[in-house]
Amino acid sequence: MKIATDILQALVLILGAPLVRGIVALLKARLQRRRGASIWRPYSDVLKLFSKEDLVPPTSSLIFRVAPVVLFAAVVCMTAFIPIVHASALFGWRGDLFLFVYLLALGRFFLSLGALDGGSAFGGMGASREALVSSLAEAPFLLGLVAVAILSARVDIAGMVGWTLQQNFFNISTVHILAFTALAMVALAETGRMPVDNPTTHLELTMIHEGMVLEYSGPSAALIEWASAIKLHAMLALLIALFVPWGMTETNSWDSLALALFFYCIKIGLFAVLLSFIESAVAKLRMYLVPDFLGVAAALSALAVIFTMWVKR
Amino acid sequence: MTLPEEYLRAREMVSYEKCPMHLVYVKTAFALVLGALGVLVPLVLMVRRGRAARGLAIGLVIGSNLMGCFVAALCLWRDIDPNLDLSNFTPFPFKLGIDKLSALFLLLICTVATPVAVFATSYFARHYAEARRNWMWAFFSLFLLSMIVVVAASTGFAFLAGWELMTLVSAALILIEGDTTERRHNLFIYLLMMHAGAAAVAASFFLFLPYSHSLDFAAIRASAAAMPSAARVAIFLTAFLGFGAKAGLIPLHLWLPRAHPIAPSPVSALMSGIMLKTAVYGFVRFGFDFLGGTSLWGGYLVLLVAAVTGVLGILYAIAEHDLKRLLAYSSVENIGIIFLGLGTSLIFLSHHAPLGATLALIAALLHAYNHALFKSLLFLGAGALSDATHSVDLNELGGLQRRMPVTGAAVLVGCCSIAGLPFFNGFISEWLTFRGFLAGATLINTKAQVILPLMVGILALIGGLAAACFVNVFGIALLGRPRSAGAEHAQEVPLGMRAGLWMLGAGCVGIGIFPGILLRPLASLAQALVPGAGVPEETINIAREIPYAAAIVLGTVAVIGMFKRKERLARTWACGLPGLSSRMQYTSTVFSKPIRFVFARVYRPDRKIEQIPADQPYFPASISYQSVRTTSYERAIYRPFVESVVSLAHRLRRLQTGNIQVYLLYIFLAIVLLLAVLRFQR
Numbered sequence: 001m002k003i004a005t006d007i008l009q010a011l012v013l014i015l016g017a018p019l020v021r022g023i024v025a026l027l028k029a030r031l032q033r034r035r036g037a038s039i040w041r042p043y044s045d046v047l048k049l050f051s052k053e054d055l056v057p058p059t060s061s062l063i064f065r066v067a068p069v070v071l072f073a074a075v076v077c078m079t080a081f082i083p084i085v086h087a088s089a090l091f092g093w094r095g096d097l098f099l100f101v102y103l104l105a106l107g108r109f110f111l112s113l114g115a116l117d118g119g120s121a122f123g124g125m126g127a128s129r130e131a132l133v134s135s136l137a138e139a140p141f142l143l144g145l146v147a148v149a150i151l152s153a154r155v156d157i158a159g160m161v162g163w164t165l166q167q168n169f170f171n172i173s174t175v176h177i178l179a180f181t182a183l184a185m186v187a188l189a190e191t192g193r194m195p196v197d198n199p200t201t202h203l204e205l206t207m208i209h210e211g212m213v214l215e216y217s218g219p220s221a222a223l224i225e226w227a228s229a230i231k232l233h234a235m236l237a238l239l240i241a242l243f244v245p246w247g248m249t250e251t252n253s254w255d256s257l258a259l260a261l262f263f264y265c266i267k268i269g270l271f272a273v274l275l276s277f278i279e280s281a282v283a284k285l286r287m288y289l290v291p292d293f294l295g296v297a298a299a300l301s302a303l304a305v306i307f308t309m310w311v312k313r
Numbered sequence: 314m315t316l317p318e319e320y321l322r323a324r325e326m327v328s329y330e331k332c333p334m335h336l337v338y339v340k341t342a343f344a345l346v347l348g349a350l351g352v353l354v355p356l357v358l359m360v361r362r363g364r365a366a367r368g369l370a371i372g373l374v375i376g377s378n379l380m381g382c383f384v385a386a387l388c389l390w391r392d393i394d395p396n397l398d399l400s401n402f403t404p405f406p407f408k409l410g411i412d413k414l415s416a417l418f419l420l421l422i423c424t425v426a427t428p429v430a431v432f433a434t435s436y437f438a439r440h441y442a443e444a445r446r447n448w449m450w451a452f453f454s455l456f457l458l459s460m461i462v463v464v465a466a467s468t469g470f471a472f473l474a475g476w477e478l479m480t481l482v483s484a485a486l487i488l489i490e491g492d493t494t495e496r497r498h499n500l501f502i503y504l505l506m507m508h509a510g511a512a513a514v515a516a517s518f519f520l521f522l523p524y525s526h527s528l529d530f531a532a533i534r535a536s537a538a539a540m541p542s543a544a545r546v547a548i549f550l551t552a553f554l555g556f557g558a559k560a561g562l563i564p565l566h567l568w569l570p571r572a573h574p575i576a577p578s579p580v581s582a583l584m585s586g587i588m589l590k591t592a593v594y595g596f597v598r599f600g601f602d603f604l605g606g607t608s609l610w611g612g613y614l615v616l617l618v619a620a621v622t623g624v625l626g627i628l629y630a631i632a633e634h635d636l637k638r639l640l641a642y643s644s645v646e647n648i649g650i651i652f653l654g655l656g657t658s659l660i661f662l663s664h665h666a667p668l669g670a671t672l673a674l675i676a677a678l679l680h681a682y683n684h685a686l687f688k689s690l691l692f693l694g695a696g697a698l699s700d701a702t703h704s705v706d707l708n709e710l711g712g713l714q715r716r717m718p719v720t721g722a723a724v725l726v727g728c729c730s731i732a733g734l735p736f737f738n739g740f741i742s743e744w745l746t747f748r749g750f751l752a753g754a755t756l757i758n759t760k761a762q763v764i765l766p767l768m769v770g771i772l773a774l775i776g777g778l779a780a781a782c783f784v785n786v787f788g789i790a791l792l793g794r795p796r797s798a799g800a801e802h803a804q805e806v807p808l809g810m811r812a813g814l815w816m817l818g819a820g821c822v823g824i825g826i827f828p829g830i831l832l833r834p835l836a837s838l839a840q841a842l843v844p845g846a847g848v849p850e851e852t853i854n855i856a857r858e859i860p861y862a863a864a865i866v867l868g869t870v871a872v873i874g875m876f877k878r879k880e881r882l883a884r885t886w887a888c889g890l891p892g893l894s895s896r897m898q899y900t901s902t903v904f905s906k907p908i909r910f911v912f913a914r915v916y917r918p919d920r921k922i923e924q925i926p927a928d929q930p931y932f933p934a935s936i937s938y939q940s941v942r943t944t945s946y947e948r949a950i951y952r953p954f955v956e957s958v959v960s961l962a963h964r965l966r967r968l969q970t971g972n973i974q975v976y977l978l979y980i981f982l983a984i985v986l987l988l989a990v991l992r993f994q995r
Contacts (some may be wrong), residue, residue, distance in 0.1 A: 053879035059794050061714035061721070065880075073869035077862055091862065099735055099748045101773075105780055106734045116788030116899070117714075120885045123793075124899025131784055132907040135777030139770040142747075146769050150754040177354060215885060219878050291911045298770065305766050308754070 005252055006080075006090040012261070013237060017229035018042035020236065021273060027276035042229060049222035054166050057215065067114025068216065070225040074107035075227045075234070082237045083161045085260035092158040097145045100157065101138065104190065107227065108134055109283045111212055118215035126211025129287065131147040133196060133208065136294040137189045143301035144183040147175050148242055150308040161241045161248070169246055173311045178304035180243045185297035187235040189290070190229070194279040196290055206284060236271045240264070335387075340395040343384050343411070343465075347458065349377040354454035358447045367447060367636065374428050374454050381423035381461065388416035389834045396467060406529065407474070410467035413838040414602065417678060418464040424820065425586050425685045426457050432693050432813025433579035439700060439807070440577070448489050449577070456482045456583060463591045469518040472595075476514060478575075479588060480507040486580045487572065499743045501569035503634040506558055506568040513555030520548045529602075537603050549607045550600040553615065557967035559592035560648045563622040564946050569645055570629075574637035574705075578696025578901030581637060585644045586689030593651055593681045600655070601674065601842045606662035616656030620730075620771045623649025627778040628915050631785065631908055634901040636695045636705040639786065640688065643731065646775060647684040650746065651677050653772060655747045658843075660761050667846035669752040671839040675852060676745035678835055683738040683824065687730035690817035697806045697814065698790060702799040707786065707901035712795035717805040721791045723814035728783040733776045736863045738824035741855060746772060749849045778908070785904045794895040826863045829856030 007264075022039035029036025081100045082089035112130055115123035150153050151173065152163035184296060189196040192209035201207055207214070213224050241248075247263030249256040285293055337820035354370045387393050387409045396410035411419060437446050459482055462475030484504055487496070518528055525536035537545070554565075561569040573581045600607060626646030654677025661670035667686065697720045698713060699705045714721035730737040741831020750772070773820065795801040805811070824831055832852040840846055887893045909916060920941045924933040968979075 053881050055883035056880055058882045059712060059715070059885070061792060062718070063714060063725075063792055069870050069873045070866075072873065073866045076869045077865045078408040079861075080865060091858070096858075100746050102733065102735045102740060102776075103862075103866075105732070105777070106729075106736075109729070109732060109734055109780055109784060112784045113792060116784075117792040118885050119793040119895075119898055120887070120893055121899060122786075122886075122898050124904060125785060127788060128899060128904045128907055131781035131904070132911065135774070135781040135908065136911075138777035139773040142773040143767070143770045146751060146766050146836050149751065150489075150766060155748075155751060219876075223873070287907070288910065293428075302767060302770060305769075306763050308766075309763050 002088060002252060003090075005086050005257065006088060008257075008298070009078045009082070009084050009086065010076075010090055012084060013082065013233055014076060014230055017233040018046060018226065020233045020268060021229045023269070023272045024232075024276050024279075026141075027273055028279055031280040041219060043227070046222045049217075049225065050219050052218040054220050055216040057118055059119045062115040063110075063113050064215075065220065067110040067117070068220040068227070070110040071107040072223045074103045074110075075230045076236050078103045078297045079230060081157050082234060083158050083241050083245070083248065084237050084264050085248055085257055086252065087158060087162040087165055087245065087250055089158040092156050094150055096156050097149060097160075098142070101141055101145070104231070105134070105138070106233075111224070115212035115215070120215060122207070122211045122214045126208055126214070129208045130212060133189055133290055133294070136291055137186050137297075140182050140294060140297035140301040141186045141190070143298065143305055144179045144186065145242075147179040147301060147304035147308055150305065151175050151311060157238070157241065161245045162244050162250075164242065165248060169244075173307075175304045175307045175311055176243060178300050178307065180239065182297045182301035182304060183239060183242070185293065185300075187239060188278075189294060189297075191232045191235050193232075193275065195282045195285045196293065198284050232289050233268075240267050240271065315480065322839075331648045335391075336393060336395055339384055339387055340397060342380050343395055343409075344397055346377040346381045346384065347409075347461065349373045350454045350458040355451040358451045362443065362447060367663050370447075370454070371430070371434055371451050373425060374450065374457070378427040378430060378457070380425065382421060384411070385420035385423055387422060389413060389838070399471075403470075405470040406468045406527075407471045408467045408529070409462065409465040409471060410530075411465055413834075413841050414594070414597060417835070417838055418590060419461060421590055421682050421685050422460050422464065423456065425817070426583065426690050428695065428813040428816035429579050429582050429586075429689055430813075432582075432696070432810050435807045435809030436579055436696055436700065437578070440845065445473045445489055450488070452482050452486045452489065452588075453580070453583075456486060456580075458588055460591055463785070464594050467530045469521075469530075469533070473511070473515055473518065476511055476591075479591065480511065483576070483580070483584055483588060486574045490575065490577050490580075492558070496575050497619045499575055503568040503572040506565065508914050510555045510558030510565070513551045514595065515555075515672065517548050517551040517555060518533070520544060520551065521603075530598075533603050537605065538680050542608070544609065545604055546611070547665035549600065549604060549611050552596065553611075556592040556596040556599070557618070560589055560596070560652070561592075561622075561645050562618050562648060562652065563625050563645065564950050566622070566626070567946060567951065570633075570638050570641040573641035573644070573692075574635060578637075578692055578699065581640075582689035582692035582696075585641065585692055586685040589644060589648060590681050590685055593655075593677070595650075596652075596655065597674075597842070600659060601662075605844075606670075607659055609660065609663040612656055612659035612663055613694045614656075615652055615659055616768065617765075619649045619652035619656050620768065621649075622646070623653060623775045624771065624778075625915065627775055627782060628818065628908075628912055631778060631782045631905045632916060634707045634905075636698070636707055636710075636786065636790065637692070639707075639782070640691055640704055642693060643779070643782065644684075644688055646779065647680070647688065649729070650743065650772065650775065651680050651684065653677075654680060654742075654746045654749060657765060657768070659752070660753070660765065661749075661756075662843065662963065664756050664759060664761060666756060667843050668842045668849055669749065669755070671836070671846040672745065672752055672849040672851055674839045674843060675832065675835045675849065676742055676749050678838070679745060679828075679831060680739075680742035681741050682831065683730065683821075686817055686820045686824070687727045687737075687739060689725065690727040690814060690821065691731065693810070693814055693817070694720065694727055697810050698803075700806055700810070701803040702797070704797065704799050707789045709797040710790040710795070710798075710800050711895060711898065712791075712800060713803055714791040716795075716800075716803045719811045720806055720814060723811070723818040724791065724823050725787055726818040730825065732780040732783045734780070735850070736822070736825045736859070736866065738821045738828075740830040741825060741859070743772065743776060744855060745851060752851075781908060782905075784834070785901055789899070789901045789904060794893070795900050796895045796898070826860055827856070828859060829853075832856050 022042045026036040026039050081096055083089045112127040115127040148160050152160045153159050154163055197208040249260040354373050357366050394412050399407045437449050453921045459475050459478035466472035521533045524540050525532040548888045558565040573585055588739045623646050626642055626649050630639050630642035654673045656672035729740040733739040733743040750765045753761050756762050836848045836852050883894055921939040923937045925935050
């Protein structure tokens with residue numbers, strides 16, 4: 001039963017991802033007084049792309065074709081770490097937070113290679129910028145997670161969530177506030193949202209992620225789109241799981257799981273509102289201000305680690 | 314803590330293996346390895362020229378390396394410790410012995426040298442004429458011998474002899490490749506720094522003498538505990554300095570990016586993959602085995618130097634577009650990661666936390682092994698690329714994955730490993746280092762409680778930058794369109810080279826998915842070095858769980874791969890223009906520009922713009938632009954030092970008057986002085 005729950009959680013993360021993306025897009029549209037597309041639109045986009053053919057540059061190698069698959073596989077593996085309705089996950093082993101972060105790096109590494117394999121200037125542009133953003137985002141990401149890990153004296157994500165569930169919401173510590181802020185900033189950078197990257201841009205001077213995937217079409221593009229949707233969903237779910245897990249169940253009965261899923265939907269909805277609000281209210285940062293943005297995140301997460309010294313455990 | 318069952322079982326298995334018969338075989342095998350590499354191979358090559366002799370020599374090199382693997386594996390997995398006493402043939406006590414630490418490094422040398430030798434078989438054949446090839450192989454064999462002597466030595470003299478031979482033979486290998494003024498200059502810096510380092514290493518041995526009365530390792534070990542703390546500190550510092558120079562810790566790294574690129578690729582692979590590790594071996598031998606840890610600030614010193622080395626090493630690597638220089642700087646970075654683990658381990662030791670010390674030590678040793686595998690793979694890859702394209706400048710390569718898919722895939726494995734991506738070996742050791750830092754949080758009420766977890770951020774930064782750096786390497790060198798005629802007409806390299814590459818590649822993937830193979834012997838080795846520690850559960854954990862994660866990823870890839878996809882070739886979008894040329898692609902220099910821009914303070918380039926004619930700034934006939942990086946060490950540290958040495962030498966020159974009476978006076982004064990010293994000593 002536990003395994004069934006864990007697989008279910010991973011499936012919710014994978015299959016629900018386009019929906020989250022659709023909701024964010026719709027909310028953004030409404031905030032900007034547009035009608036916006038249906039929230040199911042990302043599903044039909046992915047399905048449509050899957051039915052088309054792949055256009056492959058004649059100068060490219062196998063890497064171009066393999067990259068989206070590796071990205072997708074790495075992101076799927078990431079979903080096996082995050083509890084959403086039950087404080088457990090498929091991978092609940094000690095130290096998996098490092099593997100979690102590095103799986104993200106694995107996907108990104110291959111996507112950047114795929115971008116360079118296209119042989120155009122845009123791919124290089126996107127990959128080069130992504131290299132800057134991601135290499136600076138890794139430190140605050142890990143430090144933020146480590147702060148929570150030290151606080152809970154657990155090194156698996158599911159274990160940290162289980163510990164947080166036992167705490168009182170109103171008893172929250174400085175460490176949590178600092179780590180949450182840092183990780184939220186990192187999540188914006190990692191998933192290519194405003195103010196670091198504009199997911200809806202098609203202007204080459206501002207592209208990071210879009211620049212990398214410009215050359216992809218058909219099923220490859222579908223995999224990349226789906227993977228980045230899962231990445232967004234997984235990062236939001238990670239923030240929820242680490243900082244507001246209350247509402248998760250600790251029993252394995254169907255009704256309690258359904259209730260927990262209901263709570264999860266409300267929480268992810270609130271996060272989607274927050275995200276679309278940020279994206280509408282904030283302008284994209286100039287490329288060379290992004291290191292400052294991530295520097296602030298790094299400082300906050302380092303402070304979070306330092307403050308664990310004074311928090312009673 | 315209670316030991317897990319499998320470890321207890323593994324320990325029981327070793328006890329009956331102590332029978333003397335095995336020992337004799339292992340001893341003989343080890344003596345054969347030494348004899349073949351040190352005597353037979355050079356002799357065969359000197360006596361006879363020609364195919365058959367060379368074939369025999371190559372066979373002997375590869376065969377003795379395989380036998381060395383076997384010996385090392387026996388010593389590491391079964392508790393055999395063979396020793397050879399060659400003191401009868403030498404003027405000083407020359408003993409070799411293989412304990413577990415030596416066995417690990419012997420395994421490292423032999424497992425890496427075998428594929429390198431296989432690669433070199435076809436590489437040397439394509440690049441050198443007959444006579445030079447014989448010299449190459451003779452020195453190649455001696456180089457391996459010297460490194461085996463270093464790690465297997467059990468007296469100070471044997472160690473120093475091997476250490477010196479190692480430097481000289483590697484210099485000879487560099488010199489055979491070619492001889493120009495610039496190469497000589499670089500080689501001179503290499504020899505100078507190596508000898509300064511060797512002096513420090515020798516000093517740290519001799520500092521033991523007043524207490525141990527012999528340079529036998531057993532005597533040194535026994536005397537170390539009773540030594541006064543000042544002597545311990547002095548030994549620790551000189552050893553750190555000496556081995557740090559060999560390992561290439563910043564600011565002693567100056568020789569590394571000069572010497573490695575000018576060596577032939579297989580030799581660079583040996584130098585970067587193995588020779589640097591002998592310094593790690595020496596430091597572990599001194600810091601852990603002899604001294605049994607150091608005072609707390611010593612640990613922090615190592616940690617600080619390692620952090621600086623790691624971050625600056627990778628930043629310099631990113632800025633390079635000469636592939637071999639880039640790889641040399643990345644070796645500096647990886648040495649930084651290894652010493653991060655060693656420093657952490659020393660800090661744990663001085664806080665009396667043996668379990669954490671074991672964990673960090675295992676991480677460092679495993680990273681040393683992993684780096685040997687993937688760095689030799691990448692240097693061999695660079696050799697293969699330059700063989701096919703006649704260039705190691707990233708900005709002149711491109712599009713090679715299509716032209717040489719087997720080599721390219723092996724290089725990809727190397728890049729993934731060095732970037733620390735999961736399911737490749739670099740990840741395992743970085744993961745263990747991370748866990749070592751995190752374990753620091755358990756040292757309640759010490760500074761380490763916060764400092765060690767903060768180092769997670771440093772290692773994450775290093776890892777992130779390394780990933781960026783090797784996206785650059787693989788993406789620019791092997792993907793996209795060819796940027797030069799050489800790359801355009803590149804062809805797959807011969808079988809020997811491909812085989813060498815893939816032997817190393819298989820090792821990277823094997824350890825990356827099944828790290829348990831090495832972690833078990835490493836755990837028992839670390840227990841021998843850190844008294845009173847159990848097996849850290851992290852090492853068991855990762856060995857169990859990584860295969861599952863790999864199964865999920867590979868399974869997903871396989872499932873997606875099963876779907877048949879329609880494919881059509883279509884030219885890359887060129888914004889409506891007729892077509893893309895290779896000049897429209899990003900080059901390595903442009904790729905790294907954002908990172909260089911953000912870290913501009915680190916590089917502080919010297920930029921020089923020259924205009925001709927100078928008096929007409931708006932209508933120049935020609936402009937030249939030059940940017941030289943990473944000279945700040947020379948300016949800040951080395952140049953003042955060199956200048957003071959030179960001026961001192963000038964002043965000392967006054968002693969040399971050329972007048973024989975004055976020299977006689979010197980001799981007389983020296984004798985008087987010596988007599989006086991003797992008089993007062995009694």
